Amino acid sequence: MASRSGPTLNMIASALDVSVATVSNALSGKGRLSAELTKRIRDKADELGYTPSQAARALRTGRSRVLGLVLPDIANPLFPQIAQAIEYAASTAGYGILIADSRGSVAMQTDAINRLIERDVDGILIVPRLGTRIVDVGRPLAVIDSPSTPNSTVSADHWQGGQLVMEHLVSLGHRHIVLIGNNPSSNVQNDRIGGMRSRLPPGGRAQVLWIEQHEDICGKGAPLQLVERVNAGATAFAAVSDLHALRALTELQNAGIPVPARVSVTGFDDLAWSAMITPALTSVRMDVASIARLAIEALLQAIESDPPGTTGAVTAETSSVPMTLVVRQTTAPPFVPINNQNAPEGEPA
Amino acid sequence: MASRSGPTLNMIASALDVSVATVSNALSGKGRLSAELTKRIRDKADELGYTPSQAARALRTGRSRVLGLVLPDIANPLFPQIAQAIEYAASTAGYGILIADSRGSVAMQTDAINRLIERDVDGILIVPRLGTRIVDVGRPLAVIDSPSTPNSTVSADHWQGGQLVMEHLVSLGHRHIVLIGNNPSSNVQNDRIGGMRSRLPPGGRAQVLWIEQHEDICGKGAPLQLVERVNAGATAFAAVSDLHALRALTELQNAGIPVPARVSVTGFDDLAWSAMITPALTSVRMDVASIARLAIEALLQAIESDPPGTTGAVTAETSSVPMTLVVRQTTAPPFVPINNQNAPEGEPA
DNA sequence: CTGAAAGCGCTTACAG
DNA sequence: CTGAAAGCGCTTACAG
Missing domain, CATH: 1.10.260 (434 Repressor (Amino-terminal Domain))
Known part of the structure; x- marks a missing residue:
């Protein structure tokens, strides 16, 4: 039959x-x-x-050659990049990727994991929901999040990315910078903000503006009141995501504040449209290809070392991958006394 | 063993x-x-x-209970919405979704399909690359694109969506509208534009501005010269995608043209950030949940009627799902003589 | 109402 | 260097 x-x-x-x-x-x-x-x-x-026949082979060997990918609320536009990179790395290694979305809640995340396990995946890749700690799923697991996340397997070096941004802004002459985030309990955001702060020169100001806290990354809602910040002397807005940067940019422009002539705006993640808008956004890009490759490698290693049928251990070693700055706004702050427009080296204070 | x-x-x-x-x-x-x-x-x-055991069951029954999802260049931010909806509909029906990305080229699309077939998927869902015509993949297939696409299975009614946008703009009093697209050979874009045009009242003007044509949806590049259009009397810019709308919006704002006080900007797809920017974008939303459900239904029907091992026929019936207007800008054009701000019914010409 | 048996397509000791 | 045989876990006629 x-x-x-x-x-x-x-x-x-x-x-x-x-x-x-x-x-x-x-x-x-x-x-x-x-x-x-x-x-x-x-x-x-x-x-x-x-x-x-994959089925016959799987039945015989106890391995499906399929990995599960669990993603948090997909409203995060970073998802495509990651999914694409993971799929590529996996199929290069001869594995398929079964997706499962944990949208909405932690409970759904658990459901998603269970669905994958019922489908006999050999291992799971997960970008965990905020505040979740995935401990043991009875299958080899690779966690992709931030280096600060407990038992993270691979991630971008968000802290270093933050440093790149601040170094760049400082080199342009900015000294009063508003940092924008939306979730004080996100490791990723905290790393990025921490990195930025760590490169602020003495005398510089960097205050964090937490916009309202939503589960999903794109909180709609009240204006950010950025004009007040500009009046108070801020010359740059450094968001922890291009999404927040976009929100800031449009609000500033709408208020008649020229960007980047009057203030600069930077983001993170170099989303698809970041280069396309006017003005284009300076951003920081994660090396998703490397992250995906490392995650897959670590996972396959765990899979291949554990005999099938064993409750696989969580993979232990953490690696973090450097981020890259993509400079698209190079305007210096207008009222800081500097000599030339293009990134003076000195510290004009 | x-x-x-x-x-x-x-x-x-x-x-x-x-x-x-x-x-x-x-x-x-x-x-x-x-x-x-x-x-x-x-x-x-x-x-x-x-x-x-899925493997044992699959081996015995000849069905894997896994479906493949092939997506075109993932740079299209619509992807997450669709993937999420498909995954949900599939898992509700007891199926898993294996993803394959056809980024880059038509050749990669073929590779992606083959990879899925090698993994014994029972059927394939595909959002085809532009200009591709998927004919026979030897497996039941559901095509999600535009009603104008040959052998499309399900899609949003992009034409009707276009009508909604134009009706809305016209009701606000707009008569000179610039339509923005980037690919004259995209069925989706043509349907949207055709729909918009079909609702333009006599005496109205709607010229299409094709921005440079890129494989991926977000073309970077030269400014769109929108100010000239404003000077020529345009009061609204209606893009075929929120991405283009965003590009137009930022360019206008950057040029000092107030939106929506002076001109209105509309898009399509209601992307994650569309409500979040200033001003928020009027957009048109596809009912991805229904589209996903219909696609899965059609596919499962084809799968269940064909005995396993048969070269499944392409599913035949096409259905198109109505789109919904999301109004976020309600400003009437400033120089058209109308009585009140909110959508006059007459034709002030 | 319940069970014995065959077989889906493969891989892996093991024997020749 | 090559082959016969067992068995992975299930489902489905078929027999009792």
Whole structure:
């Protein structure tokens, strides 16, 4: 009953009058066969367009060669980048990616994980919901978040990214900077803000403006009252995300404050539209390809070292990947006494 | 070798001294067993935390209960919404979603499809790349694009969405409108533009501004020269995507043209940040949940009617789902003689 | 109403 | 160097 569409090992075997075991070995390169037979078998397999049955292989080996990817509220526009990079890294390694969305709540995150496990994934990649600590899912696990997250496996070095931003703003001459975030309990945001602060020169001011706290990253709502900040002397707005930067930018422009002539705006994550708007946003990019590759590597290692059927341990080593600054606004603050427009080295105070 | 982590039918069977066949029947409700035995078996299964082996089931039945989702260049921010809705609809129906990204080229789209087929997906959902016509992938297929796309299965009614936008602008008193798109060969964009045009009253002007054509939806590049259009009398900019609307909005603001006091800007797709910027964007939303549900339904029907192993036919019936207008800018054009601010019914010309 | 048996397609010791 | 055989966990006729 219920036969497959494609040819099977059996069909190759009988076409060549050899055993299935021999065909299997030839294709996998495991038993040592004569080079001649191996070639004949491989040619026949190609000719027939043989594809191994994942189901049979999985049943036999106890491994599905499928990984689960659990993402938090998908409203976060970073999702596509990560999903794309993970899918690429996984398929390069011969694995498929089953997605599961944990939108809404921590409970749904648990559901998502369970759904994946029921589908026999070999391991799970997760970008955890805020404040969640994923401990043991009974399967090898890789956590992608921030270096500050307990048992994180891989992440961007958000702190260092923050340093890049502040160094850049300071080199332009900015000394009074408003940092914008929306969630004081997000490790990612705190790392970015911490990094920025750590590079503020003596005498500089950097106050954090926490916009209203929403579960999802894009809080709608009351204006941020940025004009007051400008009047108070702020010359730069450094947001922890391009989303917040966009919100700040449009609000400033709407209030008639020219950007970047009067104030600069920077963000994080270099989202799809960041280069496209006017003015384009200076931003900091994570190396999603490397993060994905490292996450997959760590996960596969955990999978391959644990015998199937074992309750896999959480992978232990944490690595953090440097971020890159993408400069698109290079205007110096207008009222700081500096000599030239382009990034003076000195400290004009 | 390579046993599973969880309990098997066999373990339940021997714990209860019945046969595996009986356990299988009890759990699936297929053979008719005594209510009493059925209950005992189910309780035992729950107690042991039984999860069926997908691999074994797939091998036996010839169905993996996994669907593939192929997405075009993921730079399109609509992706998360769709992926989320599809994943939800699929998991409700007991299916998993394996993702494959066709970023870059048509060749990669083919690769993506092949990767999914090699993983034995039961069917494929695809948002095709521009200009691609997916004909036969040897597996049931559902195409999500525009009603104008040949063999589309489900899509939003982009034409009707365009009508909503134009009706709204016209009701506010706008008569000179610039339509913004970036790809004249996109069915989606053409439908939206066609719909908008179809509702332009006699005497109204609606010229299309095609911004430079990129594979990906967010073309960076030269300014759009919108100020000239404003000087020429345009009072509204209606883009085929929030992305283009954002680009227009920031460019106008940057040029010192107040939005929406002087001109209005509308988009499409109601992206995450559309409500958050200043001013918020009037937009048109697709009902992704319904689209996903219909796509999954059509696909599952095709899967269930074709015996496994058959080259599944492309599903035939096309349905299109109405879009919804989300009004966020209600300012009438300043120099059109109208009586009140809020959407006069007459035609002030 | 319940069970014995075959078989889905593969891989892996093991024997020849 | 190659093959016969067992078995992964399930489902489905079929027999009792």
